[in-house]
Amino acid sequence: MADGFALSLQKALRATLVADADLTTIVGQRFYDEPPQDVVFPYVRFNDIQPSAFDTDTLEGVLIDVSFEAQSRSPSGRVEAVQIVEAIKAALHRQEQSVAPTGFVLVELIFQTFSVTRNPDGRGYAAVISFQAMLEKPA
Numbered sequence: 215m216a217d218g219f220a221l222s223l224q225k226a227l228r229a230t231l232v233a234d235a236d237l238t239t240i241v242g243q244r245f246y247d248e249p250p251q252d253v254v255f256p257y258v259r260f261n262d263i264q265p266s267a268f269d270t271d272t273l274e275g276v277l278i279d280v281s282f283e284a285q286s287r288s289p290s291g292r293v294e295a296v297q298i299v300e301a302i303k304a305a306l307h308r309q310e311q312s313v314a315p316t317g318f319v320l321v322e323l324i325f326q327t328f329s330v331t332r333n334p335d336g337r338g339y340a341a342v343i344s345f346q347a348m349l350e351k352p353a
Contacts, residue, residue: 306345327344
């Protein structure tokens with residue numbers, strides 16, 4: 215069974231991020247859907263993925279809001295968390311040619327916003343960055 219819009223985009227985004235030298239300098243290969251119990255910091259995980267139908271008369275399409283969460287517990291946690299999301303933005307914003315979801319055309323990939331907050335337990339910082347992607351299924 216072929217992947218749908220959301221899973222195909224998730225796989226393509228992950229492949230793009232793990233290939234980005236600036237980002238992997240900070241987090242290595244620690245990109246997760248769900249981090250392991252013994253996770254090493256810093257890391258990036260997928261946060262929300264919310265698809266919405268966006269069909270035309272001739273094509274099946276979707277808008278997908280997708281966000282990533284960066285976790286840091288270094289002594290410069292807020293700074294590191296911001297560096298991570300800024301590297302994610304540089305790797306993905308308007309980089310449609312670099313992200314290749316299988317079975318779909320990525321029409322647009324746009325940065326929306328990011329925020330950085332102290333973790334509730336007081337140990338480190340979390341940064342969340344959001345994008346909106348427009349995909350079409352080829353005819």
